[in-house]
Amino acid sequence: MSVQPRRPSDPGPPRMSTLSVHAGEAREKPAHAITDPILCASTFTFANTQAVIDYVVEKQERGEYGRYGTPTEMTVERKLAALEGGGDAILYSTGMAAIVGLLMAKLNSGDEVVFFDECYHRSREFCVKHLSRFGVVTRQVKVCDYDAMAAAINENTRLLISESPTNPHLSVVDLERFAAIGRQYAVETLIDATLATPYNVRPLAYGVDYVLHSATKYLGGHNDLLAGVIIGDRERLEPVRKLRGIMGAINSAHNIYLLERGLKTFELRMRRHNENGMAVAEFLASHPRVERVFYPGLPSHAYHEIASRTMRGFGGLITFQVRDADWRATAAIVDRVRVARIAPSLGGVESLIEQPLVMSYFEVSPEDRRRFGIHDNMIRFSCGIENAEDLIADLKQAIEGR
Amino acid sequence: MDSDLDTRNGGAARAAPPYQFRTRAIHVGQGPDPATGAVVPPIHVASTYVQRAAGEWGAFDYSRSGNPSRANLERAVADLESGCGGLAFASGMAAIHCAMMLVKSGDHVVAGTDIYGGTYRLLHRVLDRSGVDVTLAPSTDLAAFERAMRPTTRLVWIESPGNPLMTVTDVGACAEIAHRHGARLAVDNTFATPVLTRPLERGADIVMHSATKYLGGHSDALAGMLAVRDPELWKELYFFQNAIGGVMGSLETYLVARGLKTLELRVREQCRSAARVAECLAADRRVRRVLYPGLATHAGHALAAQQMDRAFGAMLSFEVHGDLEKTKRVAGATRLFQLAVSLGAVESLIEHPASMSHASYHPDDRRAHGISDGLIRISIGLEDPGDLCADLDQALDA
Numbered sequence: 145m146s147v148q149p150r151r152p153s154d155p156g157p158p159r160m161s162t163l164s165v166h167a168g169e170a171r172e173k174p175a176h177a178i179t180d181p182i183l184c185a186s187t188f189t190f191a192n193t194q195a196v197i198d199y200v201v202e203k204q205e206r207g208e209y210g211r212y213g214t215p216t217e218m219t220v221e222r223k224l225a226a227l228e229g230g231g232d233a234i235l236y237s238t239g240m241a242a243i244v245g246l247l248m249a250k251l252n253s254g255d256e257v258v259f260f261d262e263c264y265h266r267s268r269e270f271c272v273k274h275l276s277r278f279g280v281v282t283r284q285v286k287v288c289d290y291d292a293m294a295a296a297i298n299e300n301t302r303l304l305i306s307e308s309p310t311n312p313h314l315s316v317v318d319l320e321r322f323a324a325i326g327r328q329y330a331v332e333t334l335i336d337a338t339l340a341t342p343y344n345v346r347p348l349a350y351g352v353d354y355v356l357h358s359a360t361k362y363l364g365g366h367n368d369l370l371a372g373v374i375i376g377d378r379e380r381l382e383p384v385r386k387l388r389g390i391m392g393a394i395n396s397a398h399n400i401y402l403l404e405r406g407l408k409t410f411e412l413r414m415r416r417h418n419e420n421g422m423a424v425a426e427f428l429a430s431h432p433r434v435e436r437v438f439y440p441g442l443p444s445h446a447y448h449e450i451a452s453r454t455m456r457g458f459g460g461l462i463t464f465q466v467r468d469a470d471w472r473a474t475a476a477i478v479d480r481v482r483v484a485r486i487a488p489s490l491g492g493v494e495s496l497i498e499q500p501l502v503m504s505y506f507e508v509s510p511e512d513r514r515r516f517g518i519h520d521n522m523i524r525f526s527c528g529i530e531n532a533e534d535l536i537a538d539l540k541q542a543i544e545g546r
Numbered sequence: 547m548d549s550d551l552d553t554r555n556g557g558a559a560r561a562a563p564p565y566q567f568r569t570r571a572i573h574v575g576q577g578p579d580p581a582t583g584a585v586v587p588p589i590h591v592a593s594t595y596v597q598r599a600a601g602e603w604g605a606f607d608y609s610r611s612g613n614p615s616r617a618n619l620e621r622a623v624a625d626l627e628s629g630c631g632g633l634a635f636a637s638g639m640a641a642i643h644c645a646m647m648l649v650k651s652g653d654h655v656v657a658g659t660d661i662y663g664g665t666y667r668l669l670h671r672v673l674d675r676s677g678v679d680v681t682l683a684p685s686t687d688l689a690a691f692e693r694a695m696r697p698t699t700r701l702v703w704i705e706s707p708g709n710p711l712m713t714v715t716d717v718g719a720c721a722e723i724a725h726r727h728g729a730r731l732a733v734d735n736t737f738a739t740p741v742l743t744r745p746l747e748r749g750a751d752i753v754m755h756s757a758t759k760y761l762g763g764h765s766d767a768l769a770g771m772l773a774v775r776d777p778e779l780w781k782e783l784y785f786f787q788n789a790i791g792g793v794m795g796s797l798e799t800y801l802v803a804r805g806l807k808t809l810e811l812r813v814r815e816q817c818r819s820a821a822r823v824a825e826c827l828a829a830d831r832r833v834r835r836v837l838y839p840g841l842a843t844h845a846g847h848a849l850a851a852q853q854m855d856r857a858f859g860a861m862l863s864f865e866v867h868g869d870l871e872k873t874k875r876v877a878g879a880t881r882l883f884q885l886a887v888s889l890g891a892v893e894s895l896i897e898h899p900a901s902m903s904h905a906s907y908h909p910d911d912r913r914a915h916g917i918s919d920g921l922i923r924i925s926i927g928l929e930d931p932g933d934l935c936a937d938l939d940q941a942l943d944a
């Protein structure tokens with residue numbers, strides 16, 4: 145990105161790092177403070193009856209009752225909408241609450257959704273086990289099989305869903321094609337872009353209708369908060385926002401403050417996650433004890449071409465398989481790692497490592513694991529922002545250790 | 547140097563390779579919580595700790611004397627500064643005050659002329675009342691600086707880069723001068739940060755930070771730190787900290803520790819942007835002069851290149867052509883830079899030292915030490931450097 149000083153007559157749009165520091169925030173904050181206050185109030189006062197009437201009639205953006213959204217939450221929503229290039233953003237207490245919030249708001253009994261089968265296992269579980277209880281039909285098709293997706297659509301289909309990149313196989317969806325199918329059949333589209341983040345790809349620009357993030361991951365970025373967000377067109381999101389006010393899965397004031405603070409370094413962190421991801425993936429790919437590496441930045445990855453065309457970087461998540469290792473030998477590598485910690489989740493400054501078999505799929509039957517492509521010798525590594533040299537040296541000793 | 551990472555529950559120290567700065571900034575003192583496995587240690591808000599038996603003290607007894615969250619941060623900062631121990635305070639001034647408790651009535655303190663206004667005020671209007679003599683001398687002129695030393699000098703206080711003129715002081719040479727005269731050297735390392743300079747490695751006895759600035763980095767915590775390399779000195783300072791009580795609150799220790807995790811990323815990025823902004827200003831005919839150690843024209847450039855690690859800081863000052871009114875108009879006309887004191891955070895700030903950060907200097911001292919009424923100081927944040935240059939460009943027309 146070339147940075148030429150510009151004349152005030154042509155300020156141009158602010159760049160991403162400027163957006164992550166300032167977008168959405170009022171220039172003049174309460175008490176002239178430089179940062180937003182941590183606003184713990186559960187309810188908000190009105191000067192008089194007329195002020196209440198004005199609020200309702202003019203749909204003013206202000207606090208009424210905490211469950212309908214607080215001013216700090218609205219600030220962070222504006223920031224996220226700006227980063228993603230969307231009209232509106234709705235924050236939830238977790239990524240799952242955001243998914244459930246959108247699906248519950250958009251779907252009625254008899255409706256159908258089609259989704260690519262590689263995805264976060266709880267998203268799949270909600271669709272398969274719970275949407276069905278409300279009479280919603282869910283159809284899974286093989287990831288990135290666009291013809292199968294189109295074929296699964298009928299007059300009841302309301303929503304097409306995918307992650308991109310997917311968790312944990314890092315398959316990358318051709319967003320233009322995905323959105324085009326939606327438009328062709330007049331069905332709305334949703335991308336869970338948690339692993340990509342708006343630094344690497346902005347699905348709305350490809351015509352996707354809704355973008356979803358587990359903000360627990362890169363957006364918060366410090367492994368110290370849970371949050372979720374849906375971004376899209378303001379009018380389309382209105383019923384979703386209304387339902388959130390009823391569901392009540394909103395953020396606490398402290399949580400929202402940490403999210404806002406984390407976003408300030410969003411661009412910096414993402415650049416480093418991308419660099420570390422690439423360096424660690426290349427190291428793993430070159431190691432004789434590694435059988436296979438799933439990382440969109442590697443030429444050997446099945447989706448490298450589309451990823452290179454659509455993504456600015458490839459993120460910090462890497463999945464790999466260890467050569468000639470059973471689950472115990474694989475676990476031994478995980479246990480020898482010193483810098484990364486064994487824990488679920490991803491996208492924080494601290495590197496994390498896990499063996500999907502043990503962490504998320506332990507209670508899943510072997511047939512289902514095979515169907516989901518979860519192998520015993522698979523390790524998922526979330527690169528933090530430590531020095532890549534330290535991460536690589538550590539992985540090397542863990543892989544080669546006795 | 548103790549830089550093992552607590553990488554597993556319980557933090558059992560393993561023999562660890564010497565990890566690099568950024569890796570340590572994320573992990574040292576920030577290992578998972580042994581009680582719950584939480585990947586981020588908890589914020590310990592307790593004011594007191596239950597003891598097993600009368601007179602049998604556990605690791606912690608009362609939070610002024612020690613708090614687990616504070617101890618984690620102290621360990622992290624000491625590690626990054628190559629010290630043996632750290633101490634966390636409620637503000638930078640509380641940290642400076644604690645260090646100044648090392649001198650007593652009849653002792654003499656030598657301080658650089660280019661120092662923070664609040665330090666100047668503490669020396670001239672608080673410490674002097676307890677019968678401590680203070681001399682300000684230019685720390686960039688080592689011969690003149692040494693002439694200020696007296697047999698009673700116990701403490702030498704410097705800043706590098708200095709505030710607000712960005713003078714660069716030779717930390718190693720000052721340590722030699724101080725030690726030759728039986729005094730200790732303390733360095734306010736707020737502007738350089740341990741990313742760029744580690745004074746303890748150059749012979750300083752005490753390093754101090756207004757952690758309100760880069761260490762915290764988000765304009766949302768008032769905090770101060772000391773770190774030392776001599777365990778005996780640490781004990782002495784710890785005694786004063788506990789006796790005086792200006793300790794950092796636990797929420798602040800959490801915010802500062804969280805800030806440390808992105809410290810190197812932020813500082814390096816901010817330095818890169820500052821270098822660009824300095825070039826823009828230096829090439830601008832509306833600007834009389836630019837004070838930034840990264841410019842080849844800066845008097846301290848060569849020393850900075852040797853003492854600071856591959857970057858020159860993210861603070862700079864400049865003077866515009868025109869009178870005081872013009873200066874104030876420029877400082878008030880930026881849209882992205884916000885008019886406020888303080889520095890070192892993600893938001894870029896602009897201020898007028900004569901009426902703001904250095905208003906507590908006596909006007910004669912301001913004049914004598916080159917802090918003109920026409921000086922503007924800026925702190926470069928994380929915004930895009932192109933956006934920052936464009937903002938200054940339009941403000942210079944004010």
Ligand SMILES: Cc1ncc(COP(=O)(O)O)c(C=O)c1O
Binds near residue numbers: 267372
């Ligand atoms: C891709 C993806 N989507 C959604 C979620 C759910 O988000 P949360 O854990 O914030 O509820 C996760 C993570 O857990 C995820 O990895």
Ligand SMILES: Cc1ncc(COP(=O)(O)O)c(C=O)c1O
Binds near residue numbers: 737756888
């Ligand atoms: C260089 C320097 N030292 C010390 C201080 C004092 O720190 P604090 O404001 O945290 O008390 C400041 C800040 O104001 C400073 O800029």
